[in-house]
Amino acid sequence: MNCDDLADVFELYALGVLEAEERGEIEAHLGRGCAACTPRLRRAAALNAAILAVVPDTAPPRGLRRRVVSLVGSGRSAWGWTFASGSVAAALLIALLWFSVRDRELESQLARERANLTRVQQAFAFLNEPETKQVIFGKGEPRGNVFVNPRTGVLLIASNLPPLPVGKTYELWVIPKGGAPKPAGLFQSDREGTAIYIQSGALDLAATGAVAVTVEPDAGSAQPTTTPIIVAPVAGF
Amino acid sequence: MGAVILSLLFPLLAIALRIAGDGDLARRLKSRDQSAMGEMYDRYGRLAFSLIVRIVRNEGIAEDLVQETFLRVWNRSASFDEEKGALAPWVLAVARNRAIDYVRSLEARQTRNSMELDKLERPGVCAVVDDAFLQVDRVRLLKTAFDKLPPNQRMVLELAYFEGMSQPEMAERMKQPLGTVKTWVRTALRSLREEIGEAVPA
Ligand SMILES: [Zn+2]
Numbered sequence: 001m002n003c004d005d006l007a008d009v010f011e012l013y014a015l016g017v018l019e020a021e022e023r024g025e026i027e028a029h030l031g032r033g034c035a036a037c038t039p040r041l042r043r044a045a046a047l048n049a050a051i052l053a054v055v056p057d058t059a060p061p062r063g064l065r066r067r068v069v070s071l072v073g074s075g076r077s078a079w080g081w082t083f084a085s086g087s088v089a090a091a092l093l094i095a096l097l098w099f100s101v102r103d104r105e106l107e108s109q110l111a112r113e114r115a116n117l118t119r120v121q122q123a124f125a126f127l128n129e130p131e132t133k134q135v136i137f138g139k140g141e142p143r144g145n146v147f148v149n150p151r152t153g154v155l156l157i158a159s160n161l162p163p164l165p166v167g168k169t170y171e172l173w174v175i176p177k178g179g180a181p182k183p184a185g186l187f188q189s190d191r192e193g194t195a196i197y198i199q200s201g202a203l204d205l206a207a208t209g210a211v212a213v214t215v216e217p218d219a220g221s222a223q224p225t226t227t228p229i230i231v232a233p234v235a236g237f
Numbered sequence: 238m239g240a241v242i243l244s245l246l247f248p249l250l251a252i253a254l255r256i257a258g259d260g261d262l263a264r265r266l267k268s269r270d271q272s273a274m275g276e277m278y279d280r281y282g283r284l285a286f287s288l289i290v291r292i293v294r295n296e297g298i299a300e301d302l303v304q305e306t307f308l309r310v311w312n313r314s315a316s317f318d319e320e321k322g323a324l325a326p327w328v329l330a331v332a333r334n335r336a337i338d339y340v341r342s343l344e345a346r347q348t349r350n351s352m353e354l355d356k357l358e359r360p361g362v363c364a365v366v367d368d369a370f371l372q373v374d375r376v377r378l379l380k381t382a383f384d385k386l387p388p389n390q391r392m393v394l395e396l397a398y399f400e401g402m403s404q405p406e407m408a409e410r411m412k413q414p415l416g417t418v419k420t421w422v423r424t425a426l427r428s429l430r431e432e433i434g435e436a437v438p439a
Contacts, residue, residue, distance in 0.1 A: 008423050016334065017403045047429060049326035050379055051398055052288055052333055060286035064300055068282065068307045069275045110308060114301045115342065 001025060003036050010037075010044035119196050126155040126198060135211070137232035142193070146211045146232040154184060154199040154211055161193040162229060164215065171216040172199055173224060177209040184211075186220045208234045259324045266314035274311055281325060282307075285332040292336035292399050302339060306332045337401035382432040390425035393418055 006026050012018045013026050030037060126132060126147060132155075135146040144158035156172060164170065169188060173181035187197035213230035214221075262280070265273035285306050289299040309331050310324075317327065383391065389411070396402040396410065404422060408415040 008426070011426050012397060012404070012422065014330075015397055015401070017397050017401055019403055019405065043430065045326055045330075047379075047426070048398070049329050051383075051394070051429070052329045053284060053325070054380055054383070055287050055291040057283070058287040058290045058296070058299075060282055060303065061296075061300065064286070064303060065275065065278050065282060067300075068278045068304055069271065071304060071308045072269075072271055072274050072311055110301070110305050114298070114305070114339075118298070118343070 003029075003034060007037055007040040007044075010041050011048055014041070014045050014048050119198075122198055123155055123157065123196050126152055133205070135232045135234055137230055142230060144230075146230075146234075148203055148205060148208070148211070148234055150203055150205050152198075153201045153203050156187075156195065156197045156199075156211070156213070156230075158189075158213070158230065159192070159194045161189045161195060162215075163193065164188070167218050168215050169218050169220065170195065170197075170213050170229075171220050171224070172197060173212040173214065173228070174199075174203065174208060175210045175212055176207050179209075181212065181224055183220060183222060186216075205234065210234055263314065263317050263324060266311060267317070274307065277310070277324065277328070278307060281328045284325070285328055288329060288332050289336040292333065293339055298339065299336075302332070302335045305335050309335070333398070334401075337399075341401065378432045379429060382429055386425050386428060387421075389413075390421045390428075393421045394425050397422070 006029055009018060009022060010026070013023060018026070030041065126149065129149050129152055131151060132147050132149040135148065137144065137146060141160035142158050142162070143160055144156065147155040147157075149155075154172065154174065161170065169186045171186050172184040174184045175181045184199040185197065187195055189195040211230075211232045211234060212224070212228040214224040214226045214228050216225060259280075262273055262276055266277065282303065286299055286303050289302045289306070290296055293299055293302065306328065310328055317324070383394075386394075392411065393404075393407050396407045402410065404418050405415055407413075407422075408418045411418065
C-alpha cells in the first residue's frame with residue numbers, strides 16, 4: 001500500500017483496532033521514518049482525541065478526586081479504593097478471599113481487585129436470588145460451597161484448591177442424574193487456592209445429580225480426564 | 238446508535254480547553270510531585286469519567302477505571318515528552334483503553350488487543366498533539382460533521398471508538414460485507430478529517 005492508503009486508517013491504528021496485517025504494514029512503514037506520514041499520524045491521534053472528548057458530560061462523585069490523589073500519596077491506604085466502589089460487605093469478602101496482593105505493583109493490583117470485585121458483586125447477586133440453593137462440599141480439602149439456581153446456574157466458592165500445574169485449569173462439570181458430565185466452564189484460583197466462579201444459564205435442578213470440578217488441560221476437556229477434586233451432590237431440590 | 242451521536246454534548250470541551258500549561262504539569266508528574274496528580278485530575282478527571290461512563294455504562298465501575306487511568310498515566314509519565322504533546326489525548330486514550338478492556342473482559346470476548354492497547358498507550362503515539370487541537374469552534378465543526386454523517390458511517394465509528402471493534406467485527410455485528418464496512422469507515426474518517434484537519438498543525 002502507498003502512503004495515502006496507509007494514512008487512511010491511521011485513526012484505526014492509533015485506536016488499536018486494526019487487523020494484524022495492516023498494523024504490521026503501518027508499523028514497518030512508520031519505522032522507516034516516512035516524512036509524509038509522521039504528521040498524518042499526529043493528526044489521526046488528534047482526531048481520535050477530539051472524537052473521544054465529545055461524549056455526554058457525566059459528573060464524577062466528589063470523593064473520586066481524593067481517591068485518585070491518595071493512590072500516590074505517602075499515606076495511601078489500600079482500603080480507600082476498595083471500599084469506594086462496592087458495599088462494605090463486598091469489600092470485606094474480597095479482603096477475606098483475595099487480599100493477599102499488597103506486595104504487588106499497585107496498578108495491576110487495582111485491575112485485579114476490580115475484576116475480583118466484579119466477580120464478588122456477581123456472586124452477591126446470585127446469592128440474593130430467592131431460588132438459589134446451597135450445597136456444601138468437602139469436609140477435608142478443598143472445601144467450600146456450591147450454589148445452584150434454576151434460572152441463573154451454578155456459583156462455586158471454593159478454598160484450599162490444589163495448585164494447578166503449568167498448562168492446566170480447573171473445569172466445572174454439571175452431572176445429570178444417570179448421565180455423562182457436561183462441561184460447565186473453566187476457571188483459575190488465586191495464589192491461596194481460592195476461587196469464585198459462576199456458570200450462568202438455566203439449570204434443571206430435578207435432573208441434576210452433582211456438580212464437580214476436575215483439573216484439565218488449559219483448553220478444557222469435553223469429558224473429565226482426571227478424578228474430581230470436588231464433588232457436590234445436588235439432591236432434594 | 239445514531240441517536241447517541243446526535244446527543245453529543247459540548248460541556249466537556251470547556252474542560253478540554255484548559256490544557257494550557259500541560260508542559261509544566263507534565264514536568265511535575267515526572268518529578269513525582271503528588272500535587273500534580275490532583276491537578277491532572279482537576280483538568281481531566283471529569284472528561285475521563287464521562288468517556289468511561291459512555292463506554293462501560295456503569296458509574297461505579299467507571300470510578301475504579303478512572304483511578305486505574307490516572308495511576309497508569311502517573312506511572313508512565315517518565316516517557317511523556319512535554320515538548321511534543323499535550324496530556325489530554327494521552328489521558329483520553331488510556332481511559333478509553335481501560336474501559337474497553339473492561340467491557341471485553343466482562344463479555345469474555347477475546348482480549349487479544351490488550352497487549353496492543355498497552356503499546357498504543359505510549360505517550361509517543363497518543364500525545365503528539367499540540368495544545369490547540371481541541372479548540373471549541375473546531376470541535377463544534379467536528380460535531381456538526383459527525384451529525385451529518387449517514388447513519389451507517391456514524392455506526393462504524395461508534396463501534397471503533399466506544400466498543401473497540403475491528404472492521405471484521407463490525408462487519409459481523411452489522412451483517413454487512415467487510416468491504417462495505419471498510420468503505421464506510423474510510424469515508425467517515427475523511428469527512429471528519431476535513432473538518433478539523435486545519436486545526437492540527439502538522
Ligand atoms: Zn508514508
